[in-house]
Amino acid sequence: MQRQIVLQTVLRMHDHPTADIVYASVAAEHPSISKATVYRNLNQLVSQGEIRRVSVPNGADRYDFNLTDHYHVRCSQCGKVYDVYMPRPENLIDRVEDASGVDVQRYDILFEGVCPACKKE
Amino acid sequence: MQRQIVLQTVLRMHDHPTADIVYASVAAEHPSISKATVYRNLNQLVSQGEIRRVSVPNGADRYDFNLTDHYHVRCSQCGKVYDVYMPRPENLIDRVEDASGVDVQRYDILFEGVCPACKKE
């Protein structure tokens, strides 16, 4: 089953790869796999909660093996996505529910800035 | 200049329209305008800070006439995007900078849940 191959590949890649990058990595060892299969399996793995999807504006979705509670920052220069480990802002969901009347199920924050590597240049 | 037409249209639409919807509205009065022009002008207006772009996962970008500080919630049932007026979480940027080493320039939060209208059903 290709799903396990895709899953193991994502679990090994710790740099928020896009579907395309996952595909390239999978294809390196299993050249006959098709990109559609990678997409289909990534979608399934996300639905089953085995991996996480990270959407970034103006770019392909990224996939994250790391299911623990964390946020993401994208470097506006190099495009890399880094993890941010930080406690959840307090009462955030409650405040949004009070302000909007919406029953909030989830939320995502994407930070954007210049990463240390790019600052040096 | 078509830019003014696009701008005025966005300023009148208070429901976070997509480029396509803006185009439809513009085209209703100016049938000869092309979709590329709408896209080009939306991009320019965003760069100049006259309107705001709201990216949503799995969907076309939306445009917001409202430049004041606020967040967005998308209803997971009907897809509508609502405004959330709420003070910024305190020290959020500082905490992210401390945790990640990235110089944070901006961030966006997209909440997702069930809106009052959809809750009734």
Add this chain to the structure above:
DNA sequence: GTGGCTGCAAAATGTTTGCACGGAT
């Protein structure tokens, strides 16, 4: 005539889908 804005069509990007096949039950 130079530069900027436009329409149009084509390209580019990222992702999903229809379909036929092939293996396991």
Add this chain to the structure above:
DNA sequence: ATCCGTGCAAACATTTTGCAGCCAC
């Protein structure tokens, strides 16, 4: 025989781009 997962190519959705024409200076 049936069902599910797959490869392939085509379709799809959104956005950008190349190019020729036009208008204003």
